[in-house]
Structures are given as C-alpha cells and as structure tokens.
C-alpha cells in the first residue's frame with residue numbers, strides 16, 4: 001500500500017467545458033472512523049458508501065490485525081464485527097499505515113488504553129510527519145513510545161490499561177489529535193476532556209454519540225470542551241457514509257474555472273466544520289447552488305450545482321483554515337485564475353501534511369506559469385483573470401507523494417494552454433481512486449504517460 005510503487009506520470013491539457021453529474025467517494029474522515037468505531041462496538045455493523053481508497057484500507061487492515069472482523073460484501077459495503085471496547089488484541093505484525101496520517105494518529109489513540117504493544121510504519125511521506133502532537137498527550141495517559149528521531153515513524157508504542165484520564169487543551173487545531181485523546185478515553189476509567197480553542201471537524205463527537213458513548217460538548221471561555229466517559233460500551237450501527245467534500249472540492253474549482261462548465265456533484269457532506277472551501281469560493285464569486293438539502297445519518301448533505309464564473313481574488317480569512325485545511329491546494333488553483341492577487345495566511349499546518357503543501361504548491365503553480373510568492377504560513381497568488389495557464393511544457397510537477405497536490409494540478413491542467421504534467425499521480429489512489437475516470441466522464445482528457 002505504500003508508495004514505493006512505480007511512479008505514474010499524468011498529463012492533462014484543456015479540453016473544453018466540463019459538463020455532467022457525478023458522485024464523489026465516501027468521506028475519508030467518516031470512513032476511517034466507521035471502521036474504527038464499528039471494530040470496537042459489540043455486534044455487527046454495516047457500512048455503506050465506504051471510501052475504498054488506500055488510506056481507509058490501511059485502517060481496515062489495522063483493525064483486522066487487532067482482532068476485528070472486517071469484510072467487504074459489495075462495492076463500498078462493509079460488514080464489521082467488533083471486539084468491544086477494551087478488547088483489541090496484540091497485533092502480530094507491524095501496522096502499515098501507508099500514506100495516512102488519520103489512520104496513524106487515531107489508531108495510536110485506540111492502542112494507548114489497551115494493554116498491547118503495536119508498531120506503526122508508513123511510507124516516506126508519512127515517516128516525515130510529526131507524531132509528538134499525539135505521543136505527548138497519550139504519554140500523559142500512560143502510554144510509552146519508542147520512535148524514530150523527531151518523534152516520527154517507525155514508532156512502537158505500549159498502551160496502558162487502565163490508562164489515566166486527562167484534561168487536555170489542544171495546542172494545535174487538529175481533529176486528529178482531538179480524536180486520538182477521545183479514543184484513548186473510550187477505554188479509560190473516568191472522564192477524559194479535550195478543549196479545542198478553535199473548532200475542528202467534529203465527526204468523532206457525532207459518531208461516538210451515535211455508537212452510544214457518553215460524550216458531551218460544551219462551549220466554555222477557553223473553547224469547545226468535549227468530555228467522554230470511559231469504559232464505554234459501543235453498540236453496532238448501520239452507517240451510510242456521505243460524499244467527501246474534500247474530493248468534491250476538485251470539481252467545484254474545475255467547474256468554476258473552465259469556461260462553459262456546468263457540473264452537479266451529488267450527495268456531498270455539508271458539515272459546517274468541513275465547508276470552508278465553499279465559503280471561500282463564494283467570496284470569490286463562484287456559482288455554487290445547494291440542491292436537495294437533507295440529512296444522512298446525522299450529517300447535513302446536499303447536491304451542489306457549480307457553473308463557470310469569473311472569480312475575484314480575496315484575502316482568505318485565516319479562521320476558515322480548520323474547515324478547509326485539506327482544500328488549500330485546490331483553492332490556490334482557483335486563485336491562479338481569479339482577477340487580482342489572493343493572499344492566504346495563517347495556514348502553517350499545511351507544512352506538515354503529506355508534503356509541505358505551501359512549498360509544493362508554490363513550486364507547482366510556478367512551474368505551470370503562475371506568479372506566486374511564498375510566506376511562512378501561506379501563499380500570495382497573482383491571478384490570471386480567467387486566462388489559461390501557460391502549462392508545464394517539458395517539465396513535470398513534483399507531487400511529492402501527495403494526492404492533493406497531484407489532483408489540484410490535474411485541475412489546473414484543465415484550463416491550460418500547454419499540458420500540465422505531474423511526475424507521479426499514483427498517490428491519488430490514497431483518497432480518490434476514481435478521480436481520473438470521473439475527469440474523463442466530465443469531458444477532460446487526462447493521459448497516463450510512459451515514465
């Protein structure tokens with residue numbers, strides 16, 4: 001599952017308007033959590049619409065290695081027979097997390113309050129990402145760690161049972177850190193509390209409640225306080241995973257920037273902690289209509305109709321960062337076609353994703369002919385007022401094992417004079433295996449190239 005696989009260059013050039021109706025794969029955050037919570041519940045859960053990307057498959061493999069029965073019964077339909085909270089078994093092999101930060105950090109939370117030892121390994125990208133943000137609170141709860149230098153993978157941890165409940169204020173706006181502590185709290189006697197000064201995606205809270213955990217959320221002067229009562233019992237659930245707004249973001253921007261486009265994206269999760277990109281694009285003048293608003297499994301969902309529109313540069317409000325953190329690369333592409341200079345600051349976290357997304361996008365857009373200046377916490381991008389990008393000509397964008405860089409630059413190619421070529425688009429399979437097929441169905445012409 002790791003990207004030691006051969007590189008797959010992809011080239012894409014303008015091909016006219018994008019038109020059609022599409023569905024995006026299941027939300028990645030909810031897919032990971034569905035497998036983890038179902039794997040800890042008593043009884044058999046059924047999950048439909050699961051994202052079958054490499055990241056989520058890494059979570060499935062790890063839950064299996066720790067005793068849960070996890071089976072795929074049809075396309076996107078999975079059955080999970082859980083071990084019960086406290087029932088995780090000692091894995092007999094190292095847990096291969098591939099490229100997935102969410103799998104790694106959330107599963108570390110689960111292991112922390114079980115009396116088992118687990119080794120986490122990952123690909124070259126994941127092995128560079130910081131884990132101190134989770135080893136620090138989980139150590140306070142009693143877990144112990146041996147890590148590669150700089151608190152990185154490979155990492156071996158020993159959980160403690162019973163673990164010690166803590167009150168923890170997040171030092172960084174991270175749903176992964178919040179979730180790791182709450183998941184450790186599931187099997188910890190007493191009440192574990194997390195305070196988040198800045199709200200981050202709340203799927204763990206919503207779903208844990210749905211599975212029957214005693215979990216409260218309260219607004220305090222310090223921020224949102226989430227309290228979970230430990231030695232919880234989770235009950236099996238039927239889960240319908242809504243479409244991933246992060247994956248939908250590529251089509252929102254593609255349809256906005258390619259002249260003549262008119263695209264409807266069905267069944268998109270519209271959780272307020274996830275739709276910062278929709279807010280930012282609307283500020284830029286995008287035409288995004290929300291149709292058929294409804295509720296799916298306790299989450300708001302809508303179909304989005306997006307039509308081409310002239311975009312105007314904005315100063316991106318830094319407080320949108322947590323609700324569009326994974327969408328900055330594609331927002332930067334939208335900015336490249338806007339009128340005026342877009343400035344995005346306050347997004348330091350982009351430096352520690354699958355790649356350094358600030359540096360990666362500065363380099364990629366620069367190579368494709370866009371004038372960009374890099375800040376420590378963001379980018380300024382001179383928009384081309386609707387003109388196509390020059391393209392990368394004989395050069396190739398470095399995707400740096402980062403699916404979002406590869407997909408964002410593929411979208412940039414859909415309105416470029418010469419092709420945009422990406423050195424390796426294989427990482428797209430971590431979160432959106434059908435991306436290239438969907439691009440073709442909408443009328444784009446992505447081409448796999450020989451190395």
Ligand SMILES: O=C(O)C1=C[C@@H](OP(=O)(O)O)[C@@H](O)[C@H](O)C1
Pocket residue numbers: 028029030102173174175176177179201325326349
């Ligand atoms: O909790 C989650 O499912 C995620 C949280 C975010 O990470 P951080 O918590 O590191 O911001 C996001 O970037 C990631 O894709 C998924």
Ligand SMILES: C=C(OP(=O)(O)O)C(=O)O
Pocket residue numbers: 055099100101102103326353354404431
């Ligand atoms: C940051 C991401 O994922 P993860 O942290 O799970 O690797 C992402 O999907 O953009």
